[in-house]
Amino acid sequence: MQTARIDLHLHLDGSLNLAWAYKKALLRNAVDPKTTFEEFYNIVYANNLKDRALSIRKFELMCDVLQYREDLYEATFDLVHTLWEEGLFYAEIRFASQQHTKCGLSQKDALQAVIDGAADAMDHFPGIRIGIINCMMHKGDSAAFNEAENRETIRVTKELLGKGAVGLDLAGFENNTTFLDYAPLFAVAAAEGIPYTMHAGEMGIGTHVLDALQMGADRIGHGVNCVQDPKILEAVLDANIPLEVCVSSNVKRDLNYAAHPVRFLIDQGAKVTLNEDNRVFARTTLPNEHALMKMIGITEDQLMQCTYNAVEAAFCDDDTKEWLYDRLEEDYLK
Ligand SMILES: [Zn+2]
Numbered sequence: 450m451q452t453a454r455i456d457l458h459l460h461l462d463g464s465l466n467l468a469w470a471y472k473k474a475l476l477r478n479a480v481d482p483k484t485t486f487e488e489f490y491n492i493v494y495a496n497n498l499k500d501r502a503l504s505i506r507k508f509e510l511m512c513d514v515l516q517y518r519e520d521l522y523e524a525t526f527d528l529v530h531t532l533w534e535e536g537l538f539y540a541e542i543r544f545a546s547q548q549h550t551k552c553g554l555s556q557k558d559a560l561q562a563v564i565d566g567a568a569d570a571m572d573h574f575p576g577i578r579i580g581i582i583n584c585m586m587h588k589g590d591s592a593a594f595n596e597a598e599n600r601e602t603i604r605v606t607k608e609l610l611g612k613g614a615v616g617l618d619l620a621g622f623e624n625n626t627t628f629l630d631y632a633p634l635f636a637v638a639a640a641e642g643i644p645y646t647m648h649a650g651e652m653g654i655g656t657h658v659l660d661a662l663q664m665g666a667d668r669i670g671h672g673v674n675c676v677q678d679p680k681i682l683e684a685v686l687d688a689n690i691p692l693e694v695c696v697s698s699n700v701k702r703d704l705n706y707a708a709h710p711v712r713f714l715i716d717q718g719a720k721v722t723l724n725e726d727n728r729v730f731a732r733t734t735l736p737n738e739h740a741l742m743k744m745i746g747i748t749e750d751q752l753m754q755c756t757y758n759a760v761e762a763a764f765c766d767d768d769t770k771e772w773l774y775d776r777l778e779e780d781y782l783k
Pocket residue numbers: 458460620648670726
């Protein structure tokens with residue numbers, strides 16, 4: 450039985466086909482024209498994923514190759530094609546429209562290009578549904594740094610909500626500022642009726658998960674550092690809030706999968722979903738994540754529960770959820 454059917458946490462810019470990205474990087478002057486594919490590969494696929502400067506450089510480079518409508522469209526189309534080939538039924542692909550305005554696109558243009566790429570891919574590859582999450586960015590040393598851009602992110606997401614966009618996120622570096630500085634922005638999102646998740650308790654301390662709960666998050670991006678304190682874990686369990694867990698992304702290459710809190714969280718009854726995060730940087734796929742989870746003792750029933758948790762937590766409409774439940778039921782009967 451294949452359980453790897455739903456991904457709720459998948460970044461477009463961290464999941465590009467590298468040969469395509471290299472071609473675009475040259476075309477768009479995002480790298481020195483003498484850069485070889487091997488050198489490009491080494492920058493974006495380099496081993497030390499814990500190096501913050503290198504990590505920022507990789508994301509910047511991937512964003513630099515996604516500054517034109519056709520490039521955002523092609524990248525999204527290709528990603529959906531790949532997910533479809535891997536047997537996924539549904540994915541929420543996220544990106545930050547404010548990171549793609551360097552060459553004249555508006556945030557709305559950027560969001561529309563990604564939505565169009567996903568829509569055309571869904572037409573070409575029936576059997577997969579896609580929702581787009583737009584990310585506010587956590588950068589600078591206070592929320593004021595890019596508050597105007599984040600407000601515009603909320604505005605364009607509201608405009609295209611239900612027309613391809615399904616929700617909001619807060620991504621970037623969660624330790625840059627006081628996390629609760631973003632509360633006024635999420636108050637706007639809540640007032641607009643936009644579902645939202647936020648990266649919390651990934652690189653940051655577990656108390657950020659409490660802050661996210663306080664800010665009304667519908668789901669938590671990662672959230673695994675809630676295990677740092679039993680009181681935080683208790684709050685997560687009491688709220689029954691879905692956690693978008695991305696194990697390979699956290700574990701990276703030099704740590705131990707068995708040491709990751711995912712098993713503990715599942716055993717405690719947390720509403721865990723399993724996701725890729727960044728396919729390139731985490732060097733993974735969703736089927737790979739599920740296979741790795743089996744290797745550390747997570748049962749097939751538990752994996753299926755994670756998949757059902759993902760349907761319940763998805764930001765899609767009720768018709769799509771019904772369709773997903775039916776497809777999972779067909780899977781189960783096979
Ligand atoms: Zn993420």
